[in-house]
Amino acid sequence: MNRFEVTYRIFADDQSDAEARAAGIALENTVEIPRDVVPAGYVEDVVLGRVEDVVPEGEGTWLGRVSYHIDAVGRELPQLLNVVLGNASILRGVKALGLTPNADVLERFPGAQYGVSGLRELTGRASGGYVCPVIKPQGSSAETLARLCYLTARAGADIVKEDHGLANQDAAPFRERVTHCAEAVGGANAERADGGDPTRALYFASIGGHGDQVRELAMHAQEAGAHGVLLIPGLFGFDAMNRLAQDADFTLPIMAHPSHLGPYVLSPEMGYSHGMLFGTLMRLAGADISVFPNHGGRFGFSVAECTEIVAACRGEGPGRAILPSPGGGMSLDRLPDMMRLYGEDCVYLLGGSLLRYGDRIGDAIHEMRAALNGA
């Protein structure tokens, strides 16, 4: 296949309107000129998007399949997204539902470094769901946050994730905070190893700073002893994540946070499908773990939308299968149900409610483990 394909939901009046709109998308995302002035030859034959088919989907909607050549993209992820849903993101009634990569895309955007199987090795946990406390709130000192890191790691957490709101504020500047927290988790891991525990906690530092400092901050985290980084592609750009994932010197797994991405999925009429954004695109951009809001929490995702995300994270390509990570106002009593729905290749986030345990937060980690194991 010498072109990759994107399937769009298109709202239209009838078949011919839908076909015209699909042709409009193909123009919009590539040459952005009227069809009659597209230069013959290379631009028309290769660069211009091509409508492969347009079939009815439901009431007033059609599925339009548009293929693109890698020459319209080049080698950089921003332009891949520009072709997939750049200007077409501004058209009403156009939603990208799925992307079928070809060899060109897979070669240029190879995806995650670790993914599902890699995280099993890194944590040393051969089976079972991952217990992941979220360290917060912002405004706390680096010492307070490091203490939470220690307590949760010591109690058996698999991943100790910083809140995405921990950026580079004066209360706990990035470098100082990450150094303290990495040391705390390192200490807890040493004690776990001494006790014969074959598993370890991975500390994921939240990248907070300027967009052009992402690599420098990630390398600081790596050198300080962090085991992974958390990044917000909706604020730093998907390419920032991809660049880290493809950087030969950066060897840590990456967790993607959904902050600022809501409008891309909340409407059936625009943006991306849940699976495409939180699964396919996160995989293409090199995330190892994709955080998303669980159904029934503070956010309004449905069970179907959540299972679509999980399927897109763990199903066939692009790149390695990655770990879904549901969170957002979860509590201990919901974990067994979540485990039954999502299974063991999943990172279970628990944040604010853990703080109710105070210094006994380690007990909450034991209870999380028991809830997942008992499911």
Add this chain to the structure above:
Amino acid sequence: MNRFEVTYRIFADDQSDAEARAAGIALENTVEIPRDVVPAGYVEDVVLGRVEDVVPEGEGTWLGRVSYHIDAVGRELPQLLNVVLGNASILRGVKALGLTPNADVLERFPGAQYGVSGLRELTGRASGGYVCPVIKPQGSSAETLARLCYLTARAGADIVKEDHGLANQDAAPFRERVTHCAEAVGGANAERADGGDPTRALYFASIGGHGDQVRELAMHAQEAGAHGVLLIPGLFGFDAMNRLAQDADFTLPIMAHPSHLGPYVLSPEMGYSHGMLFGTLMRLAGADISVFPNHGGRFGFSVAECTEIVAACRGEGPGRAILPSPGGGMSLDRLPDMMRLYGEDCVYLLGGSLLRYGDRIGDAIHEMRAALNGA
């Protein structure tokens, strides 16, 4: 005022539901923990968002005003957006309508380098609307694109803007293309100056590459003789633009392109208002010119939405007033109406339809000027 404020449209059942939702937004965008576990003192008093008031707006909607302290942000733009509409972007029925900065925000995010008045000086055009052809399509060689640059600049264009789809593709790699095009516009400007023309064309190079190369590519453009850069904040991040605008070594104006940003404005129930995204946030992030889709073109913005954008670009703060730039499927015959609506402090884009003129594209530039002057 020691806090800055964001006004949200909140969909709710009644006043008390609206107040609860506003309190939820204040938590979500800052500490992201349940209210009852927010630590007393600094975190509760300073870091936590504060609901200032919640008043009815229309049927089923309320306006909630939430204030935030700069300490929740720090000095970097990604975290500013994270506080303004990070996790809350994923809540259904929450739309950010406006931002009232305080001195902290204005000091840390001072805005555009040039803006409305600066562009008058840079172009040498003391009055009148700006004529701005868009150079395209991608897939063309650097020579072909440079030829279009020359012809339009020679004919009197004020700004010669590259299409946002010109990235770093093999057909015309960024560095080669920009060098050619800058030279072409430079030659045209020399001829204009020889003929006694006090104005000049500004060539805006489209930044195409990786997110972490933005500064390097922008500096290449500057050194090659470009007069400005075009950047897509929806793909490279708003902070990439801000970093360029605040970079002491980078002295060119910046044009922001709306690609990939559609879902943030297309629904009344989520994202940002048109004015906030394409006006206020572009100003805060340092854009000198903000491109948006004109009403009645291929995109569905209304007249009211467009005038809201223009008011937010040119009205009171934050930072310098900037130039709005409507485009998207415009044609010569619509220019007089546009001029009457938007006035002279406006960059009028004309793209694909210019290609119909072929080698006589200079005639189209003359006609654009006549249409704007005659309005």
